[in-house]
Amino acid sequence: MDELTPIHGNDPKPVDESKGLDCLPVDLIVEILTKLPPKILCRCRCVSKSWYSLLTHDVEFMSRHVELSKRRPLLLVRRYLSDGISGSEKIAVELTSIDMQGDITDKFQKVIDGPVHTFLSCGPLSILCCMDTLYLCNPGIRQVVRVPRRSNSRLYNVGFGYLPVSKEYKIVHMFYHSDAGNGKMGCEIFSFRQDGGVKAGAWRTVGDCPFIAWTDEQPVCVNGIIYWALSSGWKNRSILSFDMENEEFGSISYPIHESKDYSFLEYVGLMEALCVVGFSASSMDIWVLKNNRGFKTWAMEYSIDLFPFCPKFLVPSYDQSEEILVHMEQRDLFCYNLKSRKARRVEYYRAMKNYNKPCLYYASMVSVLGHGSGS
Template sequence: MMSQSKEARPPMILRRRTNNHLPDEIVLEILARLPVKSVLRFRCVCKSWYSYITHPNFISTHLNHNHHHHHHDYVIHRPKSKSVSYHPPSRSNLQVCTLAFDRTFETISEFRIPFTFQSGYPRLVGSCNGILCFTDCVTSKSKDVYLWNPSIRKFKRLPDTCLTQLRTLVLGFGYDSQSNDYKVVRISQTRVKDVLAREVEVYSLSSDSWKRVGLGISWTPSAFSFSFNGILAFPFVSGHLHWMIEMTEEGGGQERRFTSMILSFDVNSEKFKELPLPDDEGSFIVTKCVTSFKGKLALIKFGFGVQPHSMLCSIWVMKEYGVLDSWNKLCVLPVDAFIDFTGFTNYGILLIQNMPRLVSTNCELERKYKSVLIDPETLHENEISIQVNYHLDVATYMESLALLDGANVVFH
């Protein structure tokens, strides 16, 4: 995936060998297996070590080793920017990301977001190879986008887009494995003579610039409104970014029909396509969203249950990417009518937060959340104690050296 190129090999670390020195290849193997903090310290050994460690090939090799030999057992969680909770988070809380173990959500450490937005409410776009992507929650007023690697304490503000008059609808963040590049996708729109015009831009970290790309697919002509379902962060799966689009179409007469589609973007080829939805003649669906489950594309459907005020959550997994017949219903979970579906960890554990309930504490009634980890394959539940009283954004995370060699990167 991220192999070293033969054309641009970094300089060798050791120029002279004695009987006390290990071969260069062994030293480089050792460095590639070390934690990020140790590698950063070894930059101070000598100029040749610094040159090698900051070289893009070594950064890719180190990341590739982490992918294959280490568990992705970290998860970042933070308050959602726009919360409907009874106790909305303060701006100071919104500036903090919590690093926790994947299986237990036991807190390891906290990172304070080192940049601010016009609205004061940062929104997590996604996480990829240790880089977190943030934008302003009020995206129609601010087009600021930041890439941040907390493990090396570096961040980068993306250059301004040329489409200043368009309202941003949605963004996505992914990794181009063919060119070892990170890309941000922005879909925007404007209204021209009562007609909605949509534009797509792609930012490349390697070129540090935006460019326009064609959508390449036609929207349903009868659709007069549509929205991107952003219950969860838009997933990056099998080299593609995904968005759930829900449309309202005009039928014959005054009839209206509600349809959905999964919009997929190939980060390598920069092409869009529509992915099929599974056929499901179940209960009435209230809403649905796309996410990832153990590295595969997953679809979550929320519908009414048989009992009054009850809901069912059905989880579908696409076993073979892009193949309609490979959609498989993993399970159906009974859930409360009002929950916050937070998402899956890398181990496939589902985190759900129920709406706050009245709890007696020191003779006083307080509203508190109940957070539950659910294994959708065994249906085993485990209540956890996340010390927050509002909704969360969750993203999988791993330490990496990404952004270490980037231009216009700020250390904090």
Template sequence: MSQSKEARPPMVLRRRTNNHLPDEIVLEILARLPVKPVLRFRCVCKSWYSYITNPNFISTHLNHNHHHDDYVIHKPKLFPYHPSSRSNLQVCTLAFDRTFETISEFRIPFNFPSGYPGLVGSCNGILCFTDFITSKPKDVYLWNPSIRKFKRLPNTCLTQVSNVALGFGYDSQNNDYKVVRISLSTAKRPKPDVEVYSLSSDSWKRVGLGISWRPNVISYGFNGILAFPFVSGHLHWMIEMIEEGGGQERRYTSMILSFDVNSEKFKELPLPDDEGSFIVTKCVSSFKGKLALIKFGSGLRPHSIWVMKEYGVLDSWNKLYVVPVDGFIGFSGFTNYGIFLIQIMPRLVSTNCELERKYKSVLIDPETLHENEISIQVNYHLDVATYMESLALLDGANVVSY
């Protein structure tokens, strides 16, 4: 009996050895699993660890899981009328895209000198942050909360820090992530200075603007109401300018500056010809994967939304009218489904025989104008970005785990 028992293990081992799945099948299965189990499977054996940390596998896993879950990540941002404590500013909340129901919270694992982290953008599960207020060259971090890793970027080439805007996008041709930093000069007839960071090379480089600059511009600035969007492989900045005319005349103009992340070339995109008499300002965003232009009326209410159906084509701008919302105080951005989040002026609510003011957050479909109040209560604006779990940054150099 004892000899029989001792003889069984080799037989079982032989069966398992003979029935091993081919490596190609194992990789295909791993590539379709969520992030958390894949991370655990790194401990199975050295070959699996090598598979999972390989850049090609990370890219394949991203392609397989790109549309499995749609999330929104948001955090409070500095707002002068309703300042939040610094501890609140260090927390990001992950929520379902359609309902904004909270899933989990992540504490930002790095700090800035000012204590005010600003969200630059979100791409394939990586969040890009910079210092919101500082007098020194701005620190920039890339962070993947789902794998608990972040990376501080090296110092930038440019020393000019006034009127700086950043963008974050993915170079699909080279499987690379890039941060673009534009610094506007304060000199008369300024022209932007541009530098680009590449994650694959872990370095910054200077890039020429490559387009003719308007000769009569005497001052200009970025409209940063929302994060500068990454759409159709391009980053976009809304620049509002003052141009001098004949004599003492001056006029206010705007332009959309577009940057192709793959080719690293700039171009100016056309604006729809519909200013309207009540337009105060405008900014660019992403609406259902298309470039959107939001025009704000008095009180910074969304006056109209324009969507560019065919990228780069003037005639493809399509207008979606937005009915002004009573008590509107803040617009935070769009989700993947084209729903946008706004904050409503506080209303008086009876609590324990006392009256107190309570803010309301609402999701609105700009096509149907259907409103849906959500449970989060905020008295500040939010930095909002679409989000997905991924393995990006898993194989990177100089990446910090926490």
């Protein structure tokens, strides 16, 4: 018996083939579609008006698809296809998505206004920040949109985060005043809602940052708070915080452990908490920021033996991730799951060749052009 044939009593009734997929229960169709990657769903929008509406306007479907995609995070890497395009300063960049087995899932190209110096992700969206131009990208549906600029200051320090309370993305840009000697930096924010896209967003100035946040380390967003490193030295090191809901700055000291001599420290978002990872010899310590009755304290909760591998850097992850990703000198990716306390290797360099430092994202149908926009 055909499993798609509806049953009425004891007598099977042939399916009306002229209705095609519309003869299937809606719940079943939705369940199937939520498991498909965005590049396939983009094609599915052409099936019918009802499918187009589902895949571009249905908030419940979008949310369901996003939650399932979080279980299958992807690495996004970039490489330049040329040193520049003839007669201009523009360059062609190739964006490649790689799964946690090391296989390429998608690849596309985009011409942008120069080399990327800040490459960040927040959930399904990523930022490509050049010196004077900022791009917002959803690699899952191959959308790259230029963010309008208001100030003339160079884009040195840029953070990116999502505020679930208001369903709002915020790009935070800190810049030097003309009187930079005052020990502060100006701050402006570009805000846009998930259903409105970049075109409905706008820049506005907020209060000065009371610190000089100059660092080569990428910021991370955890539970609506963006964090930057405040200095490049190991002594008196601290982390700058920006609460996106209250739009207030603060600072947090790094964890101190006198018996450990770390070769380098990096911060990352893991399991909805800010973590600092310290590397010493062939081990990796993970410090978790705890909120104890209003006081924030550090607790070292994991110490992991990496021998015989030599760590090079952490791959920034979104704050709900359960895995910490460490790029090794041996060109492998070391993945350690904090819940299961199990490790595995991903030979992702077999798919990469000459790429820059990756970031982690999950695929979705969220359009950076706004609600219901096509790819």
